[in-house]
Amino acid sequence: MEVLKLKDYKWNAVTAECKAQESQKTAGCSGEAKTVPRKRHEIMKWNGWGYSDSRFLFNKKGQAEFTGKRYRLSGMIMPGLKDWFEVTFGASLQHKTPATPVLTSSSVPPPTLNEAFVEELKSTSIPFSLDAEDRVFRAHGHCLHEIFALREGKFGRVPDMVVWPNCHNDVVNIVELACKHNVCLMPYGGGTSVSSALECPPEETRCIVSLDTSQMNRILWIDEKNLTAHVESGIVGQDLERLLNESGYCTGHEPDSMEFSSLGGWVATRASGMKKNIYGNIEDLVVHIKMVTPQGVIEKSCQGPRMSTGPDIHHFIMGSEGTLGVVTEVTMKIRPMPEYQKYGSVVFPNFEQGVACLREVAKQRCAPASIRLMDNEQFKFGLMYSQMKNENVASLLSFLMKNKCTSLITSFKGFDPNNLCVATLLFEGDREKVLQHEKQVYDIAAKFGGLAAGEDNGQRGYMLTFVIAYLRDLGMDYYVIGESFETSVPWDRVLDICRNVKARIVAECKDKGVQFSPFSTCRVTQTYDAGACVYFYFAFNYRGLSDPVNVYEQVEHAARDEILANGGSLSHHHGVGKLRKEWMRDTVSNVGMGMLKSVKDYVDPKNIFGNGNLL
Amino acid sequence: MLKKRDDFEDILEERRNSSDLRYALRCYTPVLYKGMTPCKADTLKSMVLQSNQLRYVISQVSKETGRATDDVREDASAILEEMAHSLQLSTVRFFAFTLSKVFKTLFRSICVNEEGIQRLQQAIQEHPVVLLPSHRSYMDFLLMSYILYTYDLALPVIAAGMDFMGMKFVGEMLRMSGAFFIRRSFGGDKLYWSVFSEYVKTMLKNGLAPVEFFLEGTRSRTAKSLTPKLGLLNIVMDPFFKGEVYDVSVVPVSISYERILEEALYAREMLGVPKPKESTSGLFKARKVLSEDYGSIHVYFGQPVSVRSLAQGRVNRCKFNLVPRHIPGKPSEEIQNFVNDTAYRLVRAQEENMVLKPWVLLASLLLQHHHQNQTAGQERGIALDELTAQAVWLRDVSREYGAFLNWPGVMTPSEVVSSSLSLHRGLVRICEGRVQLAVEQTATGEPHSAVTPEEELLSRAVVVLSCASYRNQALHVFIRPALLASAIHAASSNQKQEVFNSFSFLRNMFSNEFILCPGATVQDFEEACYLLVKTRALQVTQQEVLVTERGQRTLAFLTSMLDPFLQGYQVICRFLCEEAADTLTEKRFIPAVRKFIVKHLLAGRLRYTEVLSSDLQKNALAALLRLGAVRKIKGAEPGTLKVNAVMVNSLEDTLGKNRAVSWTRNTQQE
């Protein structure tokens, strides 16, 4: 049993530009070389996901490969992908829909500038830019419609300028100037939003300034006594972990977007990480927050671990989605790095049994760092990446049979390849405990007909998580569009919501004239005492449709209605943004809306933070 | 208005040409919902007993009554035993065999729309299915299962009334062919309700079998559709509301009998000859039935209706988010209204696909003539060719109204008429080329012992009521235009608004009598106008409603059709004003009103023997209760009726204005 370091395939995703960070204990505003450069488009795609050098493509032989050197999958050929792709979507390599290759600056609307603001800003020597590339890059997150428009070379309202504060005080200055000159500010962290949160409100007539936090990326101090670290909000997940690891610590906060998403973004959207079972979600990890608002700086006076001082003001900040101010610095809990990590996987005869097992694990409060349950469709997709020869279900079964004692083999008779599903597991901690824990979980799984299916299958599952966004870009080259969306739901509703939402997607696609049956699948990604987090993946081949994005959006809208009708929440962690705003009132009640609104009115009466999210 | 309907296939034809035994033993492999494998009756029972809902109610009942949970669970288990079906393929095969024999002797054909069967087959695979047949005969559910077996479709489980259980052997046979039994009333019995609803939901949710029940709750003795009952419909929709299934397909099925087996039985029952308890021997008395010709049956499987699409925008399913779903709760008003509207829609869907035989039109015409002649003292009956001519006229009118008429195209009209009359020779007589109702002779084989005038009246009434039950089959086609025709007649001017008010009054008055969807007054009015304008009987302008020259005949026919009901409601109002003492109870109402009516009929003051129908009397009372003209109070006895004389009087007057007197030429003093 090998100890697998996430590092092997993730942390080496450090750009060439990245220079050694300055000493971690230094405070101050000196700008050093950054992991995320100001000119993001120099290393990242302007119209797709991730690094420019990493992408899926079908090579001359028609085989899929993943380019670049950053990931474990990089440079690998995936012979099964083409078939899977063609069969699942009815797509064909003959029918291409390539993206507009370069950004033509001339088609970007010229900036509306507030001269007085620009003048005063210049005097602060905070860097800013009016370049079309910079502005376009900050005009979007990663919703399907946003990326689709970029690929078509279409731009809506984009920010008029971009500023790069280097520290908290820079932000204070910028916010003061914005208030003075009535300029609209939009905080920008990692740009991974999937809720239209970064879209500029088209009706905004003021100058829109995108405030990019990426240069505020230092760990200001580490407190080993209290196990906390004080960090600037612009740091992206991979840097935060890498730097802490160097001192033997980690936060353990690992959202799937952690390569690019930022601490401030997490706070602003109430993010959730894969290993929340051990480390907690962002709200559990945060000890202290500093935010700059038009009314001044908001922060607590001490770092006590829990307080009874009225409603927790952190909870006005967390999830505020950039509507109240800029989060500049955060004190976070840190943990010693785990001594041992182990992946695992369990195959269940069907999804129902899988869910029952996860429920039992949650009940016994023995969830591993991560436990995720994929439905049959995703199980099949995962198999496609399998390293085994003759990649198919039968071979997996025979693999399992060869490796298991005979009593288990008989139980395989009930396994139908079209019902099988798989749970992937990640255990973390000291070795003894991990092994003990592992046994406990596998024992529970066995009660639900689950059979251990090896570490590789588990690890592969987690690895795929980081490339799935790249895969969407490949689909978009061949008439396939799609996205994922999430919810949280009480345990007794999990099966019902999964079935109904998937069925609704299929029915809506049919109804909207989609010619090919859609890929409509789900997974349970988090467990809680009282419920679970469920992800839906939805993609389809849009050949024959005149307005595919509109169809996509209608279907997603219907799917969200279905989620709500089945007792699911509006969002578990992606947030509301502008995409899900219309459901907010029903979600939090009229009074709840009024409360939020009155906070906004007090903190930001001139709507300087005018990104229009949430309310 | 002409609707596209499927063609029929006679399933008896094959039975007449090949072995019944082989048919009964053939391989039966129906497709099930999402490839489910059927589960054993015992497994089902334990699923029900272990359900969260039932466990919750058991513990609640035990807390309330102080009894041990085990005892309550025993009760629940006993209820389930009494209720549960024990479907067995062998019994089904037995029925497949015997029913083949029986059907072939009784019926000329059993016609089924095969496209409907295909749609059903599709529906069964996609979603849990609820079958909702119309209910006119005991035969209905055996017939349904027989048809589904014939087409290799999943056999349904059927909600049947407990009265069948009185017939020991038959009850068990029916149970083994898929019937489950529910008590007629269990109002406050929480445990019973819970076992019952959970039983039905478990079958439905898991797609174990299509669930079948009768929306009308009981057999309609009048051939008119009955006001739908909502209990079971509520139960089968609940899993959808709560997200336990993606959708539920509801399939209305229209079963039309050319001749109803229970024809004379029903008439007697409504006249107060007490209903024989549904006992085995009673059913076997129907043996003589076997020697007769009952013509053909048409079974039309309607378009499956998706509960999900009906509920779209009407039911907010989020309401169920805040309470655990297994805790039973009273349905919200929103849901009640939705279920009620849906029930009406479904009954109308049944009505629309009811096949009407020419005889239905003949019965309507003959009844009208019967009453006109009777008062005018004219020559008895109607000349055969006159009847034929009128029937052809009515055929064309009813087609224009969208009736699903099965008028054989290959025969001449007079052939059609005479073959219809001969099938129903118990009800009509032809002598010297004139056709009349067989009222002089005592009805169908009754011994010649009717001596008192009252008995004679009743035996005549049997024939009239039987005939009326055929006319009633066509009522749904004519009811809206007929209400309009009467409204026009009653309105003091041609002002559209006034006609509408009058229409609205009548529609409201009769909404317990006919299937009139709640809240659809304007739609119904527009539909009626549309039909009468289309057939050029009316001209409707912004302001006015005018009867055309050629419309006179149509309107006369339509008002005459409604007239017996108007008179019936009128006389009941009269009764309540004149005779209702403080001691009148709901229970005593029918005998008392019957006595009153008999008296007036014998005195020649009432035209329609039909008003003796207890069905009409009950409906009238229900309407008066609904309108508040009569109230139920806690008097000396439960169900004491308190009459608001002023209101009843004024209703009677208003009804009087609508009466058809002027259309029928022969005015009559009452």
Ligand SMILES: Cc1cc2nc3c(=O)[nH]c(=O)nc-3n(C[C@H](O)[C@H](O)[C@H](O)COP(=O)(O)OP(=O)(O)OC[C@H]3O[C@@H](n4cnc5c(N)ncnc54)[C@H](O)[C@@H]3O)c2cc1C
């Ligand atoms: C492939 C992929 C995987 C993902 N996986 C996860 C996951 O596992 N868990 C999860 O929780 N989310 C996930 N997300 C969603 C997204 O990554 C999170 O919402 C993340 O928290 C956004 O951070 P960001 O730094 O990219 O913020 P941005 O996208 O830049 O901004 C998001 C919102 O926060 C505001 N904001 C950003 N920084 C600040 C600041 N410093 N102060 C005030 N407001 C600010 C912005 O104005 C905007 O409204 C995923 C997204 C993608 C595309």
